Structure formats: structure tokens, C-alpha cells
Amino acid sequence: MKAIQYTRIGAEPELTEIPKPEPGPGEVLLEVTAAGVCHSDDFIMSLPEEQYTYGLPLTLGHEGAGKVAAVGEGVEGLDIGTNVVVYGPWGCGNCWHCSQGLENYCSRARELGINPPGLGAPGALAEFMIVDSPRHLVPIGDLDPVKTVPLTDAGLTPYHAIKRSLPKLRGGSFAVVIGTGGLGHVAIQLLRHLSAATVIALDVSADKLELATKVGAHEVVLSDKDAAENVRKITGSQGAALVLDFVGYQPTIDTAMAVAGVGSDVTIVGIGDGQAHAKVGFFQSPYEASVTVPYWGARNELIELIDLAHAGIFDIAVETFSLDNGAEAYRRLAAGTLSGRAVVVPGL
Ligand code: NAD
Ligand code: ZN
Ligand code: ZN
Numbered sequence: 001m002k003a004i005q006y007t008r009i010g011a012e013p014e015l016t017e018i019p020k021p022e023p024g025p026g027e028v029l030l031e032v033t034a035a036g037v038c039h040s041d042d043f044i045m046s047l048p049e050e051q052y053t054y055g056l057p058l059t060l061g062h063e064g065a066g067k068v069a070a071v072g073e074g075v076e077g078l079d080i081g082t083n084v085v086v087y088g089p090w091g092c093g094n095c096w097h098c099s100q101g102l103e104n105y106c107s108r109a110r111e112l113g114i115n116p117p118g119l120g121a122p123g124a125l126a127e128f129m130i131v132d133s134p135r136h137l138v139p140i141g142d143l144d145p146v147k148t149v150p151l152t153d154a155g156l157t158p159y160h161a162i163k164r165s166l167p168k169l170r171g172g173s174f175a176v177v178i179g180t181g182g183l184g185h186v187a188i189q190l191l192r193h194l195s196a197a198t199v200i201a202l203d204v205s206a207d208k209l210e211l212a213t214k215v216g217a218h219e220v221v222l223s224d225k226d227a228a229e230n231v232r233k234i235t236g237s238q239g240a241a242l243v244l245d246f247v248g249y250q251p252t253i254d255t256a257m258a259v260a261g262v263g264s265d266v267t268i269v270g271i272g273d274g275q276a277h278a279k280v281g282f283f284q285s286p287y288e289a290s291v292t293v294p295y296w297g298a299r300n301e302l303i304e305l306i307d308l309a310h311a312g313i314f315d316i317a318v319e320t321f322s323l324d325n326g327a328e329a330y331r332r333l334a335a336g337t338l339s340g341r342a343v344v345v346p347g348l
Helices: 037-046 144-151 156-163 182-194 205-214 226-238 248-259 301-312 326-335
Strands: 001-008 014-017 029-036 064-070 083-086 128-131 137-139 175-180 199-204 219-222 240-245 258-270 290-291 320-321 343-346
Touching: 001 037, 014 326, 029 083, 029 144, 029 326, 037 128, 037 137, 037 326, 064 128, 064 144, 137 182, 137 301, 137 343, 144 301, 144 320, 144 343, 156 182, 156 301, 156 320, 175 219, 175 226, 175 248, 182 199, 182 205, 199 226, 219 226, 226 248, 240 248, 248 258, 320 326, 326 343
Parallel strands: 175 199, 175 240, 199 219, 240 258, 258 290, 320 343
Antiparallel strands: 001 014, 029 064, 029 128, 029 343, 064 083, 083 137
């Protein structure tokens, strides 16, 4: 079968031919219908050899949707042909965090060698993929897999980040979204649907800000050196109750801290260069502001998102690519010229 793989440190991902996998006991084989391309893939492929821990060759893709093609021994109650999306942050299923649905924070994954698809295990950018347990599948019924697959990360990660801050998003409050790409443009929609906050979106170009407005941002601000001042003109002295930074480089984290209000949440989702940090301390950060760095989301939260998708609340922007053209999706991602999410569709 065809797959898009990262084969050598520093090389571009490439189209390869690999054997079609067979599901082992407890596993599920999916015929992939859609696979999303995330900026985190670009981050891991930028890592030097000594920091790269995901194995080579790596079949990319941690956002997956498919049709159940076969099940391994012991898997019951899952019909062949069922349309599903994959919950990606696989955990053991048994530890305390996993028992809360928070497999993204599984305390035993490392010890047991459990890795997410596309981030250690073979991913979704292929004609077929193995899912380690039916627990990690959410049926999507008649939803379009191409528009739904981004919810597995570009939706789930902001949903998890926003849910914890909802009590702060009262009427008259402000939420700031920095970076309105794959994750950010879904975050804006979730904020509009779930909260009463005024949503202010920041990005680097008019095109990107146009998408932000289209998906519901009340106000848009260019993310330049004057960004904090321009956001403050909107929020006044109250500042933002929640700042979501989907970029995570030093300038955006500094902007995030500068627009945060007293008692706010500053939530850094973007990995940036993996080095940037928020400065917290007297006379440097607002009183009682909390800074946090979340990772992905919980299993129940993906089920909730699929319910929201059935309710029709999302307008997910996607650009589609065939598997043969998958490497181009990564080029466009790195160049910053995508609008919304790049989705690879093996059937194209
Ligand atoms: P993306 O490339 O689709 O979107 C990034 C957006 O940020 C683009 O619109 C870009 O124009 C904008 N941007 C770049 N520099 C900016 C700046 N200085 N100010 C404002 N906007 C700027 O990326 P994505 O797939 O949405 O991922 C966003 C980030 O989140 C990445 O760093 C990714 O690695 C990370 N991520 C983290 C998690 C997690 O669990 N914490 C999960 C998924 C992705
Ligand atoms: Zn991701
Ligand atoms: Zn666990």
C-alpha cells in the first residue's frame, strides 16, 4: 500500500510502498478515508537526530478517519464498514488518568511503549492503518470524514484547552486566539459556540485574519510588535480572561502575557521552537493569572466534539491532497500558505 513516511532526519516526507498491515488480537484495521496534517509533524521533523524519538521510517498522520476494514481476534461489536475517527493520544486504558478519559496524560504509556499513530506508531497517511483498540474509535455516522478528521486534533486540542477555562468566559469577557490556522480556526468556533466572550483573533496576514472573521472572530488584530497594545485598545484595562497561543514562539507568548487580565488563563498550545517561555513573577505577570501547557484532549471530549459536529456547529476549512501529493501538503504547511487544515484523502 501507499504511505507518506518520514524516512531520514532532515529529509522531506515521501511517498513509499509498504506492506498492508494485518490486525493482531484486539486491533482494528481501517481503510483510511481522510488524514489531517498538523504543524506538530513539522516540529518533530525539524528535530535533530539526538532529540528525535519517534522511530524511522515513520508513517505520518496523527489525525485519522476511516472505514473499519477488518478486526483482530477478540474484537466484538464493531461492524465492518463503520465510519470512524481515531482518538490519537493512545494510553494504557487502565491508569488513573486513562480511567478519566485522559489517555493524553497516561502515566504508563512511556513505560509500556505506547505511542500515538503518526507519532511513534504507524499513522494515518496511508491507505490502511492499524488502531490498537476499538476504544480509540468514535463512530461518525454520515458525517463527511474529510471535514470531520481535523476534529481529532485541530478540534480536540482547543476543545480541551477551552473547556477548562469556560467558567472565566462570562458575559463581557474577552478571549484572545493567537494563530488562526488548523487549531486556531476551530478554537474561534468553539469559543463562539460555548461562551459569551468577545473573541479577538491574531495572525500575521490579512488572508489569515479573513478566515478568522469568517469563522466568527468578533475582532481581528495583526500579530506584530504593536499587537498587545492594539488588543488592549479593545479589552481596556480588564484584559483577556483567556489567551490561547497556537504559535508558542517568544513574541507570541510575550503578547499573550501582555494582554492577559487579572485572574486569567494563558494557555500555550503552540510548540514554537520548544524553547520559548512565559515570564511569571511580581511586576511581570497579571495577579492570579495561570499559565498552562496542555497536550491534546480526553477520549470523552472527542465523543462530545463529534456530537457537536452532528449538531452542525462547525465550518471546518480544509484543503485536500491526494496521497501521491501528500508531501506537497507538508511543503504548504511549512510555508504557511494553507488556509485551515490540509487533509490527505487516499481515495483522491
Ligand atoms: P498551523 O500552521 O495550521 O497554524 C498556525 C497559525 O499561526 C497560522 O495561521 C500562522 O499564520 C499563524 N502564525 C504564525 N506565526 C504567528 C505569529 N507570530 N503571530 C500570530 N500568528 C502566527 O498550525 P496548527 O496545526 O494549527 O498548530 C498550531 C500549533 O499548535 C503548532 O505549534 C503545533 O505544533 C501545536 N499543536 C499543539 C498541540 C498540543 O497538544 N499542545 C496539538 C496540536 C498542535
Ligand atoms: Zn497535532
Ligand atoms: Zn494509562
